Amino acid sequence: xxxxxxxxxxxxxxxxxxxxxxxxxxxxxxxxxxxxxxxxxxxxxxxxxxxxxxxxxxxxxxxxxxxxxxxxxxxxxxxxxxxxxxxxxxxxxxxxxxxxxxxxxxxxxxxxxxxxxxxxxxxxxxxxxxxxxxxxxxxxxxxxxxxxxxxxxxxxxxxxxxxxxxxxxxxxxxxxxxxxxxxxxxxxxxxxxxxxxxxxxxxxxxxxxxxxxxxxxxxxxxxxxxxxxxxxxxxxxxxxxxxxxxxxxxxxxxxxxxxxxxxxxxxxxxxxxxxxxxxxxxxxxxxxxxxxxxxxxxxxxxxxxxxxxxxxxxxxxxxxxxxxxxxxxxxxxxxxxxxxxxxxxxxxxxxxxxxxxxxxxxxxxxxxxxx
Numbered sequence: 001x002x003x004x005x006x007x008x009x010x011x012x013x014x015x016x017x018x019x020x021x022x023x024x025x026x027x028x029x030x031x032x033x034x035x036x037x038x039x040x041x042x043x044x045x046x047x048x049x050x051x052x053x054x055x056x057x058x059x060x061x062x063x064x065x066x067x068x069x070x071x072x073x074x075x076x077x078x079x080x081x082x083x084x085x086x087x088x089x090x091x092x093x094x095x096x097x098x099x100x101x102x103x104x105x106x107x108x109x110x111x112x113x114x115x116x117x118x119x120x121x122x123x124x125x126x127x128x129x130x131x132x133x134x135x136x137x138x139x140x141x142x143x144x145x146x147x148x149x150x151x152x153x154x155x156x157x158x159x160x161x162x163x164x165x166x167x168x169x170x171x172x173x174x175x176x177x178x179x180x181x182x183x184x185x186x187x188x189x190x191x192x193x194x195x196x197x198x199x200x201x202x203x204x205x206x207x208x209x210x211x212x213x214x215x216x217x218x219x220x221x222x223x224x225x226x227x228x229x230x231x232x233x234x235x236x237x238x239x240x241x242x243x244x245x246x247x248x249x250x251x252x253x254x255x256x257x258x259x260x261x262x263x264x265x266x267x268x269x270x271x272x273x274x275x276x277x278x279x280x281x282x283x284x285x286x287x288x289x290x291x292x293x294x295x296x297x298x299x300x301x302x303x304x305x306x307x308x309x310x311x312x313x314x315x316x317x318x319x320x321x322x323x324x325x326x327x328x329x330x331x332x333x334x335x336x337x338x339x340x341x342x343x344x345x346x347x348x349x350x351x352x353x354x355x356x357x358x359x360x361x362x363x364x365x366x367x368x369x370x371x
Contacts, residue, residue, distance in 0.1 A: 049081045049352075049363070052370035053328065056320055059121060061329030063088035063292070066110040068337060073357045077333065079118040084327055086123040086291075087111050088339075092132040097156055100136045105163060112167050123289075123329070124168040126175040126224065127157050128208045130187030137188065149188070150195035154211050161215035170220040172256055172291070173212045174205045178225055182237030202241045206250050213251035224256030224291055229265075230273035239280060246284045254287030254324075259315070260331070262296050263307040266314050275318050282324025289327040290319060294350035295362070296340045304349070305361045312352065313365035320369065 053060040061084030068074045078085070089095055090107035097103055115122045137152070144152075161171065179185050184201060189208075191198035197207065209221050223242075228235035238255055245252040257277075259265075278288045295311045297304045319325035332338050334353040341348040352363040 047367070049366055049370065050083045052367055054083065056370065057326070058320070058370075059084040059327040059329075061086060061123065061289075061291075061327055062333040063125075063329070063331050064111060064114075064333075065337065066090060066107040066114075069110060069114055074334070074337075075114070077353065077357050079114075079120070081333065083120055084123060084329060085111060085115045085120045086125050086329060088125075088332065089132070091124055091160070092126060093129065093137070093156065094132040094134040096160060098134050100152075103159060103163075108164070112164065116167070121169045122164075122167060123291075123327075124161070124164060124171040124219075125291075126172040127160065127212060128153065128173060128177075128189055128204075129175040130185065130189070133188070144188075144193050146193050146196040146198075149193060150207075153189060153195055153208070157208065157211040158215045161212050161219065165216040166218065168216075168219060170222060170253065170289075171212055172224040173208050173221045174223050176225050177202075177205055177223065178228070178234050178237050180227060180234055182233040202244070205241065206245065209245070209251050220253035220287070221251055222254050222256045222287075222289065223252065224258065224289075226258040226260060226292075228255075229257045229259060229277065230270055231277050235277050239277075242281060242284055242286055246286070252286065254289060254326075255281055256289045256291035258291055259293040260296075261294075261311070263304075263311045265295075266307070266311040271314055271318055274315075275322060278318070278322040278325050282322060286324065287326045288322070288324045289329065290315065290325065291327075291329050292331040293329065294331045294338065294340065296344065296347045296350040298347060300349045308349070309361035309365035312362040313369045316366050316369035 049060045060082050062078060062082045063086045064078055065088050069078075087108050090111065095104065096108060112122055114120075157173075161168075177185055177187075177190075184190055184204075186192060189195055190204050195204060195207065197203035205223060209223075212219065212221050223238065225234065225238060228238050242252060242255060244250075281288050293312075293315065295308045297308055316328060319328050330351055333351055334355070334357055335349055335351050336353075336355045336357075338348060338350050340350045349360075352360055352366060354360055
């Protein structure tokens with residue numbers, strides 16, 4: 001999860017979202033009047049995002065946190081409106097593997113159990129990233145060598161993917177590996193010191209995919225990145241990687257496009273470019289998932305909410321027009337627990353449901369786009 005450029009709102013300095021950020025996100029619940037015990041009224045399936053999307057063979061997803069599943073309206077809204085669940089933080093390396101010999105599956109297990117109880121699929125997020133790493137990885141007792149780091153990463157992937165074999169249908173195996181110019185990002189797994197493939201382009205990504213496939217051959221494996229939504233240097237690099245992997249039968253099922261944006265993204269040029277980008281990945285036989293969508297605003301005026309609603313609707317329309325676009329997922333679903341206000345002071349109102357789970361214009365526009 002990272003933001004890039006004017007449209008993608010990147011804050012490279014916010015990369016240490018880490019465990020502390022998860023706490024900050026949960027703390028936002030106190031700012032939104034949490035603790036409600038209102039009993040929700042059942043909603044006809046045909047009038048939910050989940051039900052409407054299902055008619056188009058589209059998964060409607062949301063990132064979620066286990067700590068809020070005990071809140072009645074949170075849980076009932078998530079179950080009714082979404083067919084796809086992704087742990088927002090709890091499967092990231094630092095939280096799920098806090099010690100060299102210690103794994104913490106409690107939070108992810110709760111989310112997976114919730115998904116299973118409500119017939120939802122689960123996207124795993126993520127296995128390889130340069131952020132939210134534990135101290136035993138970033139400050140090891142003895143300096144890493146490519147061989148010892150490779151062993152640590154292969155063990156991590158085998159353990160985590162193996163633990164959820166048959167329960168997680170898709171994984172973001174490698175998260176945000178590219179720079180804006182299309183080059184490979186310098187990170188511990190790549191070249192500092194790396195797992196043995198420094199200077200070899202996408203070989204580190206290939207190796208991670210191979211390890212994940214060995215741990216669960218049935219899982220769909222993705223590479224996820226921000227700033228690659230339209231045709232540009234980064235998406236060209238992702239496409240070249242994908243084309244190479246498909247040709248050589250590397251186990252890549254698709255790519256994830258993050259979409260941390262504001263309404264300025266919603267231009268005819270960007271929408272056309274997005275459609276062309278999705279289409280070219282689809283032509284390779286790959287799926288495209290919209291993985292982390294939120295549309296942040298500077299205020300919640302009627303005009304701003306209308307612009308946001310149009311953005312959500314236009315993105316859904318593009319997705320629906322491309323058969324390769326098989327999942328449409330937002331980064332959370334209620335403004336009550338959005339990460340935006342704590343990292344962008346004065347910004348927020350980014351999701352389809354408001355602080356008290358009211359349906360915003362964005363919700364209505366998504367539902368209309370699915371009719």
